[in-house]
Amino acid sequence: MTTEQVKVLAVVAALVAIIVIVPNANSFVILLFTRALVFAILVMSLDLLLGFTGLASLGQAAYLGVGAYLTAILATRYQIGLGYDFWLVIVLGAIGGAVLAAVFGLLAIRATGVYFLMITLALGQCVWGLAYRWNSLTGGDNGINLRVRPRFGINLANEVTFFYLVVGFFAVSLAAMYVLVRSPFGRSLTGIRERELRMRILGYNTWLHKYIAFIIAGAFGGLSGVLWAHTAGIVSPENLVLTTSVDALLMTVLGGAGTLVGGVIGSFIVFGLREYLSTVVPWWQYVLGGVYVLTILYLPTGLMGIPARIRQRRARSKEATEERKLASVPP
Amino acid sequence: MRAVDAKFWLIQAFNGISYGALLFLVGSGLSLIFGVMRIVNLSHGSYFLLGGYVALSVIWTTGSWLLAIPVAAFTVALVGLAMERIFLRPLGFDPLRQVLLTVGFAFLFQQAALDIWSGNNFDINPPNVLTQSVEVGGIYLPLYRIFMICTALGIGLILWLVMEKTRMGAAVRATVDDAQMARGVGIDTSRVSMFIFALGAFLAALGGVIGGGFLSVYPGLDFEILPLAFAVVIIGGMGSLGGAAIGALLVGLADNFGKALFPEISYFTLYAPMALILAVKPTGLFGRE
Numbered sequence: 119m120t121t122e123q124v125k126v127l128a129v130v131a132a133l134v135a136i137i138v139i140v141p142n143a144n145s146f147v148i149l150l151f152t153r154a155l156v157f158a159i160l161v162m163s164l165d166l167l168l169g170f171t172g173l174a175s176l177g178q179a180a181y182l183g184v185g186a187y188l189t190a191i192l193a194t195r196y197q198i199g200l201g202y203d204f205w206l207v208i209v210l211g212a213i214g215g216a217v218l219a220a221v222f223g224l225l226a227i228r229a230t231g232v233y234f235l236m237i238t239l240a241l242g243q244c245v246w247g248l249a250y251r252w253n254s255l256t257g258g259d260n261g262i263n264l265r266v267r268p269r270f271g272i273n274l275a276n277e278v279t280f281f282y283l284v285v286g287f288f289a290v291s292l293a294a295m296y297v298l299v300r301s302p303f304g305r306s307l308t309g310i311r312e313r314e315l316r317m318r319i320l321g322y323n324t325w326l327h328k329y330i331a332f333i334i335a336g337a338f339g340g341l342s343g344v345l346w347a348h349t350a351g352i353v354s355p356e357n358l359v360l361t362t363s364v365d366a367l368l369m370t371v372l373g374g375a376g377t378l379v380g381g382v383i384g385s386f387i388v389f390g391l392r393e394y395l396s397t398v399v400p401w402w403q404y405v406l407g408g409v410y411v412l413t414i415l416y417l418p419t420g421l422m423g424i425p426a427r428i429r430q431r432r433a434r435s436k437e438a439t440e441e442r443k444l445a446s447v448p449p
Numbered sequence: 450m451r452a453v454d455a456k457f458w459l460i461q462a463f464n465g466i467s468y469g470a471l472l473f474l475v476g477s478g479l480s481l482i483f484g485v486m487r488i489v490n491l492s493h494g495s496y497f498l499l500g501g502y503v504a505l506s507v508i509w510t511t512g513s514w515l516l517a518i519p520v521a522a523f524t525v526a527l528v529g530l531a532m533e534r535i536f537l538r539p540l541g542f543d544p545l546r547q548v549l550l551t552v553g554f555a556f557l558f559q560q561a562a563l564d565i566w567s568g569n570n571f572d573i574n575p576p577n578v579l580t581q582s583v584e585v586g587g588i589y590l591p592l593y594r595i596f597m598i599c600t601a602l603g604i605g606l607i608l609w610l611v612m613e614k615t616r617m618g619a620a621v622r623a624t625v626d627d628a629q630m631a632r633g634v635g636i637d638t639s640r641v642s643m644f645i646f647a648l649g650a651f652l653a654a655l656g657g658v659i660g661g662g663f664l665s666v667y668p669g670l671d672f673e674i675l676p677l678a679f680a681v682v683i684i685g686g687m688g689s690l691g692g693a694a695i696g697a698l699l700v701g702l703a704d705n706f707g708k709a710l711f712p713e714i715s716y717f718t719l720y721a722p723m724a725l726i727l728a729v730k731p732t733g734l735f736g737r738e
Contacts (some may be wrong), residue, residue: 247716
């Protein structure tokens with residue numbers, strides 16, 4: 119087996135373990151995993167941009183917000199999406215995210231580096247501003263409460279059933295993005311990340327590549343939003359604030375950008391710290407802030423980068439000892 | 450009817466300008482930091498909030514509002530200085546890591562503020578002299594807002610003099626224009642960065658103390674003021690003082706008129722132009738190429 123196959127097997131095994139173990143735990147744990155998995159879809163979508171295309175977006179929460187508000191408004195106003203038409207809303211949410219990304223991408227894609235950070239921040243704030251202020255549509259600061267979860271043959275009000283559904287969506291998203299980044303298109307994205315100018319000289323339309331990646335990420339963001347609305351049962355501007363986008367970015371970097379799975383680990387760690395640790399100790403945010411600062415200072419490649427760093431260090435120390443041996447041999 | 454209309458516009462304009470004065474204090478520092486170091490400092494809102502909190506502590510212990518202003522500003526300037534020296538400088542130039550590091554600190558500051566000052570809303574009460582209103586042409590203007598405008602004007606003037614007339618200012622301008630060349634001609638850009646970062650924190654904290662008089666001080670204020678400060682920086686142009694002043698004025702006015710005229714999309718009308726400006730001219734309206 120190649121190392122790649124081992125890695126895929128490990129991820130599948132981890133997923134199976136989660137599916138087997140979590141439903142037997144208490145409802146607190148089930149909800150924690152559900153939330154982390156839903157948010158992980160958004161984090162992976164960000165990793166497509168950050169880790170594979172080299173675009174650090176500070177406004178990814180906007181796409182989650184569009185999906186979530188779409189779901190909440192359709193459900194509470196038009197009673198759409200509470201039966202079999204839930205699947206329609208899933209599709210609409212993804213399309214909503216993609217359309218928003220298509221509009222925003224036109225403005226943002228040309229920018230690079232810090233300017234891309236800033237423009238995505240501004241665009242994210244636009245969406246937040248609408249959610250926060252457009253009372254008649256979004257319920258303003260209070261947001262929108264979803265009273266019931268969909269029911270179609272299966273009843274999603276049941277936590278475990280809903281958890282299975284979320285795991286399903288997560289697995290499909292992960293698989294789809296995995297296939298995407300290993301496709302020729304995904305390889306070109308990595309090429310753009312490494313050196314855009316070279317790709318352009320080779321004849322690639324780098325703008326279009328980045329634009330399409332941006333739209334795909336937006337679609338997955340919208341999908342995560344639909345699920346998030348039903349997970350939380352409430353959609354509010356809180357889901358769209360700058361700190362939510364920042365969270366997604368930090369989770370990606372914490373786990374390791376450019377690995378897809380790293381962001382998932384980051385999501386689990388942060389949700390775990392935030393929702394579990396906060397019930398145990400009042401100073402949990404120090405731990406979270408500390409983890410962020412230490413990761414960025416000492417683990418620029420994230421948790422997933424640890425094995426590679428260890429291997430590098432070992433190789434280096436081996437070289438050093440060999441050099442010392444050579445040096446000690448008299449001529 | 451016409452008189453009422455004119456009054457409405459005048460009052461809104463006055464409120465917008467005074468809010469812009471506050472935003473200038475926060476935005477000018479952020480703009481200079483960005484111009485000199487190319488750092489997107491997401492803990493700038495925290496400096497604003499910390500400034501307000503430190504001022505509260507000083508007021509509670511000594512009862513002096515006048516003393517609270519410099520103490521808060523210098524304390525937070527020291528915090529900024531330490532952050533730049535110990536954490537940001539060793540990172541080197543890596544925009545993403547710098548941004549994330551400043552966010553990490555914003556979270557740490559948030560928790561620290563919550564622990565030290567609790568989660569309650571506090572007002573910073575200025576001396577009685579400043580709480581009165583003056584009547585100008587039939588309109589009552591709160592003296593405190595006039596004080597805010599004067600402070601911003603004063604600070605702006607001092608900053609302009611420092612930037613244009615002193616050696617340090619020249620070094621800062623050179624670093625904004627081309628850091629590599631500046632190093633080449635013997636300017637210690639590391640010292641310039643340190644100075645600017647501390648100055649930015651100082652100005653933000655000053656804004657926090659003064660803004661605490663009418664926004665009050667509460668957890669979450671840090672991330673509310675931060676995007677507005679970025680709007681100022683982007684509209685005005687990064688690293689440009691005059692740009693920051695115009696940007697602050699525009700954002701202050703847009704915010705006030707937006708809320709008064711079309712409340713449902715008021716933030717949209719603020720951030721959409723910001724995004725458009727960035728898309729068309731990334732260096733901002735008045736930024737240098």
